[in-house]
Amino acid sequence: MGGVVHTHSTYATAWAARGEEIPCVLTMMADEFGGPVPVGPFAIIGDDSIGRGIVDTLAGSRSPAVLMRNHGPFTVGRDAEAAVKAAVMLEEVARTVHAARQLGEPLPIDPAAVDRLYDRYQNVYGQGSADGADAVNGPATNAEEAHA
Amino acid sequence: MGGVVHTHSTYATAWAARGEEIPCVLTMMADEFGGPVPVGPFAIIGDDSIGRGIVDTLAGSRSPAVLMRNHGPFTVGRDAEAAVKAAVMLEEVARTVHAARQLGEPLPIDPAAVDRLYDRYQNVYGQGSADGADAVNGPATNAEEAHA
Amino acid sequence: MGGVVHTHSTYATAWAARGEEIPCVLTMMADEFGGPVPVGPFAIIGDDSIGRGIVDTLAGSRSPAVLMRNHGPFTVGRDAEAAVKAAVMLEEVARTVHAARQLGEPLPIDPAAVDRLYDRYQNVYGQGSADGADAVNGPATNAEEAHA
Amino acid sequence: MGGVVHTHSTYATAWAARGEEIPCVLTMMADEFGGPVPVGPFAIIGDDSIGRGIVDTLAGSRSPAVLMRNHGPFTVGRDAEAAVKAAVMLEEVARTVHAARQLGEPLPIDPAAVDRLYDRYQNVYGQGSADGADAVNGPATNAEEAHA
Numbered sequence: 001m002g003g004v005v006h007t008h009s010t011y012a013t014a015w016a017a018r019g020e021e022i023p024c025v026l027t028m029m030a031d032e033f034g035g036p037v038p039v040g041p042f043a044i045i046g047d048d049s050i051g052r053g054i055v056d057t058l059a060g061s062r063s064p065a066v067l068m069r070n071h072g073p074f075t076v077g078r079d080a081e082a083a084v085k086a087a088v089m090l091e092e093v094a095r096t097v098h099a100a101r102q103l104g105e106p107l108p109i110d111p112a113a114v115d116r117l118y119d120r121y122q123n124v125y126g127q128g129s130a131d132g133a134d135a136v137n138g139p140a141t142n143a144e145e146a147h148a
Numbered sequence: 149m150g151g152v153v154h155t156h157s158t159y160a161t162a163w164a165a166r167g168e169e170i171p172c173v174l175t176m177m178a179d180e181f182g183g184p185v186p187v188g189p190f191a192i193i194g195d196d197s198i199g200r201g202i203v204d205t206l207a208g209s210r211s212p213a214v215l216m217r218n219h220g221p222f223t224v225g226r227d228a229e230a231a232v233k234a235a236v237m238l239e240e241v242a243r244t245v246h247a248a249r250q251l252g253e254p255l256p257i258d259p260a261a262v263d264r265l266y267d268r269y270q271n272v273y274g275q276g277s278a279d280g281a282d283a284v285n286g287p288a289t290n291a292e293e294a295h296a
Numbered sequence: 297m298g299g300v301v302h303t304h305s306t307y308a309t310a311w312a313a314r315g316e317e318i319p320c321v322l323t324m325m326a327d328e329f330g331g332p333v334p335v336g337p338f339a340i341i342g343d344d345s346i347g348r349g350i351v352d353t354l355a356g357s358r359s360p361a362v363l364m365r366n367h368g369p370f371t372v373g374r375d376a377e378a379a380v381k382a383a384v385m386l387e388e389v390a391r392t393v394h395a396a397r398q399l400g401e402p403l404p405i406d407p408a409a410v411d412r413l414y415d416r417y418q419n420v421y422g423q424g425s426a427d428g429a430d431a432v433n434g435p436a437t438n439a440e441e442a443h444a
Numbered sequence: 445m446g447g448v449v450h451t452h453s454t455y456a457t458a459w460a461a462r463g464e465e466i467p468c469v470l471t472m473m474a475d476e477f478g479g480p481v482p483v484g485p486f487a488i489i490g491d492d493s494i495g496r497g498i499v500d501t502l503a504g505s506r507s508p509a510v511l512m513r514n515h516g517p518f519t520v521g522r523d524a525e526a527a528v529k530a531a532v533m534l535e536e537v538a539r540t541v542h543a544a545r546q547l548g549e550p551l552p553i554d555p556a557a558v559d560r561l562y563d564r565y566q567n568v569y570g571q572g573s574a575d576g577a578d579a580v581n582g583p584a585t586n587a588e589e590a591h592a
Contacts, residue, residue, distance in 0.1 A: 106165040
């Protein structure tokens, strides 16, 4: 783990203010986070309690992101760029699941499907086999996709 | 059908996360989609289940857009440009109907009016009889309009 | 009345989809619209019913804007520029009152205060007596303000 | 107090329309505002009632911002730049707490923690001991942060 990013991005911070994890109800969340985004403890800046809270919370999760209670998101990655990408993806899913929840309950994704999506995206797709094009001519019968 | 576009645009994806079709409560939806935007099945990338889900769902609809469950929208068109336009219009109506629903129930549009709007926009208006100007001097007593 | 503008701006169209007038709960609404923004009838493009609906609805109101049911806003002005300004202000108040209503009921403004605000803004302020500066050094004890 | 800024920023104005103070449920609010953002009285432009309302309301608060009822936010600072910064931070917290409240109740922050955060940010951090970097390589075990 070489990179850490902290933001106060609006929707991730809103989930953090309620101390509520973001449920994994989107295939793009399964791809990138491998499950829900967990919540870490309330911690005040100035000693090592934020750092310990992040490490302890992420230890029990595949997610590269944690929502520190009443504070905001922290994301980690093998380098700063990966951590920034996770922060951007986090805000996108935080906002989309927020919108979904405003008008009812999002449908759950079967845990086996979450595992399969995460494995494919991290291990297969990540090795450069796709072209990243989202707009193609002809039916997308065998689609691959990358997330900006 | 020559173009397919897939996005994770926020509001269309939020409806997809709930597996809920977007009701046709705006005249611009009647113009462009000819009715509600339907929901397709949950399908994992990697085989042809997404492609079949899109085709099967659109077969029963005038809409060029489908909300794949827990995943996001796919739009089709005679070429890539038409599919991109449908994707942009879809997010606009997804967001507007979302906002309408947040504070109550939008009023339904009579199905005969939906048919009349769709027919005029696709068959009459589409043949270039209007000038696309939305800001005009003088009362808009006989308005025509195009959607960007 | 020399200018008419029609948009599908998100929040004004959301109120129109519910067929619900926007209540006058902001001083900037009293300034610009002189009361609530009214709702006009459902009307299909192609004959003069939209034009008549706009004229009839605005006849009973000080507002330069009307929300046509299931369709969207139309604004009028002495010229196109004034109608565009009204359209921009309308979306701003539609969005702000939407946000206010999401978490409770906005407080009403006394009708006599609405009249006083409208009269000052249209008749006194409109004659160029203010400088339009919103950020000033020193306490704003005698503030004047213009709306962009 | 040398600077005063007034805006109609959407979310702060929405809280003002309800006449509801913004609760201090984010660490960045504790840092910058030292507690909730208070509500001032309804006052009409044209005499000194807005100025008096601002001064009276801020007298009982550490907040540099006040939400004038049905009108919008006013912020103060030692100069215009500080007042502008407070206006920008205010809209950010108004929007984030709005989003948090849309899906439930934000968790409160212990008043002693609010005091400690406010004191550190205003008195220690403000003296230039931190570098303002939010993206760092290595774990943020002893994080400092500045708010843009």
